[in-house]
Amino acid sequence: xxxxxxxxxxxxxxTERMGEVRSAAIGVFIxxxxxxxxxxxxxxxxxxxxxxxxxxxxxxxxDIAKAVDGIGGQLDAFTTREYLGFFARVxxxxxxxxxxxxxxxxxxxxxxxxxxxxxxxxxxxxxxxVEDSPxxxxxxLFFSSFFPGHPLGRSIIGxxxxxxxxxxxxxxxxxxRMVAPSRVIVSAAxxxxxxxxxxxxxxxxxxxxxxxxxxRFPKPTPKSEIRLVSRKRLEQVHLILGTSSFPQGSKExxxxxxxxxxxxxxxxxxxxxxxxxxMGLAYSVYSFVSAYRDSGVFGVYSAVSPDKLKRTLSLxxxxxxxxxxxxxxxxxxxxxxxHLKGSLMLSLEESGSRMSKLxxxxxxxxxNLSLDEIISMIEAVSQDELLSVARKLFSGKRLAxxxxxDVSGIEIDNDELIC
Numbered sequence: 001x002x003x004x005x006x007x008x009x010x011x012x013x014x015t016e017r018m019g020e021v022r023s024a025a026i027g028v029f030i031x032x033x034x035x036x037x038x039x040x041x042x043x044x045x046x047x048x049x050x051x052x053x054x055x056x057x058x059x060x061x062x063d064i065a066k067a068v069d070g071i072g073g074q075l076d077a078f079t080t081r082e083y084l085g086f087f088a089r090v091x092x093x094x095x096x097x098x099x100x101x102x103x104x105x106x107x108x109x110x111x112x113x114x115x116x117x118x119x120x121x122x123x124x125x126x127x128x129x130v131e132d133s134p135x136x137x138x139x140x141l142f143f144s145s146f147f148p149g150h151p152l153g154r155s156i157i158g159x160x161x162x163x164x165x166x167x168x169x170x171x172x173x174x175x176x177r178m179v180a181p182s183r184v185i186v187s188a189a190x191x192x193x194x195x196x197x198x199x200x201x202x203x204x205x206x207x208x209x210x211x212x213x214x215x216r217f218p219k220p221t222p223k224s225e226i227r228l229v230s231r232k233r234l235e236q237v238h239l240i241l242g243t244s245s246f247p248q249g250s251k252e253x254x255x256x257x258x259x260x261x262x263x264x265x266x267x268x269x270x271x272x273x274x275x276x277x278x279m280g281l282a283y284s285v286y287s288f289v290s291a292y293r294d295s296g297v298f299g300v301y302s303a304v305s306p307d308k309l310k311r312t313l314s315l316x317x318x319x320x321x322x323x324x325x326x327x328x329x330x331x332x333x334x335x336x337x338x339h340l341k342g343s344l345m346l347s348l349e350e351s352g353s354r355m356s357k358l359x360x361x362x363x364x365x366x367x368n369l370s371l372d373e374i375i376s377m378i379e380a381v382s383q384d385e386l387l388s389v390a391r392k393l394f395s396g397k398r399l400a401x402x403x404x405x406d407v408s409g410i411e412i413d414n415d416e417l418i419c
Contacts (some may be wrong), residue, residue: 002358002368003194009208010181013201014358014368016189018351024095024190025355026197027087028102031183031363034158035081035151035292036214041174042151043123043158044166046079048175050123052086053077054115056108059101061115067101075101079156082292083363084178089352092191096200103204106179116168123163130155134231134404135284135303138238142402145227146242146297150220180211187358190351219294224400226414228407236303237405241316241417243397245289245296248364254340255381255389256289256298261336262328262386263287263319264300268335270319271300279315281308293364298393306406313412317399320419324395327387337378344374394419 004014034045053075054061068075073090075098086106088098130136140155147153157163186201222244246252264271264287275285285302304312328336347353348371361368399417403410 002370004362004368005194005198007181007198007202007206009206010210011184011186011201011205011208012362013186013198014362015187015192015194015197016354016358016368017192017194018190018354021190021351022092023089023351024092024098024188024192025087025089025351026095026098026102026188026192027085027186027355027359028106029086029185029187029359029363030084030178031082031185032178032214033080033082033084034154034156035217037151038215039151040162041166041170042154042162043156044162044170044174045084045178046157047119047123047163047166048171048178049077049079049084050119051111051116051171052105052109052175054119055110055112056104057110058104058108064101064105067097071097073098081152081156083359085356085359087352087355095188095192095196099197099200099204107204107208109175111168111171111175113168116171120163120166123157124160126157127155127160127163130157134234134236134238135301138240138301138402138404141227141229141404142240142242142299142400143297145225145402146222146400147220148223151217152220152292152295177211177214179208180213181205181208182210184208185359185362187355187362189354189358222295222297222400224398224417226401226412226417227403228410228412229402229404230407231404232406232408234405235305237306237309237403237407237410238301238303239309239313239404240299240301240402241313241399242297242299243393243399245298245393246291247294247296248291249293250291250296252389252392253291254377255386256291256393257340258333258336258378258381259323259328259386259390259393260287260289260298261339262332263323265336266339270323271302271316274319275302275312275315279311281312281315285312306410309403309407309410310412313401313416317417317419320394324387324390324419327383327390330383333381333383333386337381340378341375345371
């Protein structure tokens with residue numbers, strides 16, 4: 001069902017046929033993101049995402065919108081720390097038009113000066129919006145402390161200084177370097193024919209030549225420090241505890257995902273049950289995993305009243321220490337496996353999710369996994385393996401801490417955060 005082909009210039013084309021649907025999802029992914037940007041151009045990938053739809057040599061912004069609306073389709077893009085995605089979802093009969101629009105945007109963008117200036121204002125407002133959203137700001141501040149001086153520690157959308165000084169010529173030059181065949185992946189899923197998708201990719205993209213490489217920053221060195229950021233106007237303190245985790249392609253990725261579910265990934269998780277349901281200390285508490293090509297983060301977030309911060313921290317650390325001492329019960333592991341398999345299977349019923357999965361696996365694994373392979377790997381995780389992964393993540397380590405809010409009078413010793 002999954003087929004892969006490499007064009008003469010190195011562009012990879014991957015498809016998965018879903019004969020039971022009438023939709024077709026097509027995406028063009030560029031394996032470069034915000035972590036590949038120099039400091040003075042921080043946020044330029046996200047800036048490109050905003051402006052690439054604003055007109056081409058053949059279509060203006062309204063023409064693009066009408067073409068997509070006229071077939072009842074969806075057209076969008078997104079930026080991550082390690083790749084950009086441009087995609088469309090349409091009825092299968094409209095796949096050629098959708099591909100034509102995507103290719104036109106990526107090969108012939110104009111980046112009109114007036115649109116660049118307009119979107120600059122939009123992005124600066126987006127930065128202000130993050131600063132007014134303490135949960136989002138807490139995550140940005142945590143990453144900047146955890147990966148100090150490294151692009152992984154920067155916000156994807158950049159900062160006020162960098163966004164204000166990025167010019168149209170910078171966008172054009174950087175985008176031309178980004179869209180290099182070695183970094184381009186075309187993925188499609190749904191009621192699609194592989195040979196037809198390959199023919200479309202060849203007709204639009206085989207003329208692309210290789211470009212100079214983008215900067216590749218080395219693997220980051222995480223730093224576990226305590227950072228208290230004062231915002232006295234906030235009613236709550238937003239806290240994040242974190243430690244270094246495994247990269248995307250690691251064999252530990254499924255045990256880590258299961259650990260995340262058991263510790264703080266849902267309403268039945270240990271942290272949710274203890275901190276919210278039993279103790280009533282917080283409305284929001286959860287754990288999360290962020291994995292990249294060479295590193296990762298396992299973190300816990302919560303938001304509590306300042307007078308409850310120390311108690312909440314203590315309970316989070318108690319649950320982590322209990323896990324690395326005794327591991328998970330059979331019931332917890334079985335429930336987490338059922339949750340992970342169920343959510344995965346439900347998400348992959350939709351062609352857009354399948355399309356994105358193909359591209360992500362190509363970026364990080366250089367191969368595609370069938371659903372049966374993934375299910376088998378999830379099922380194979382044992383209690384001993386889960387305990388081993390938890391100990392690798394936490395045992396004997398001092399966790400990093402970010403606390404944002406009214407932190408006056410709060411003192412936290414480094415030794416308090418050792419697991």
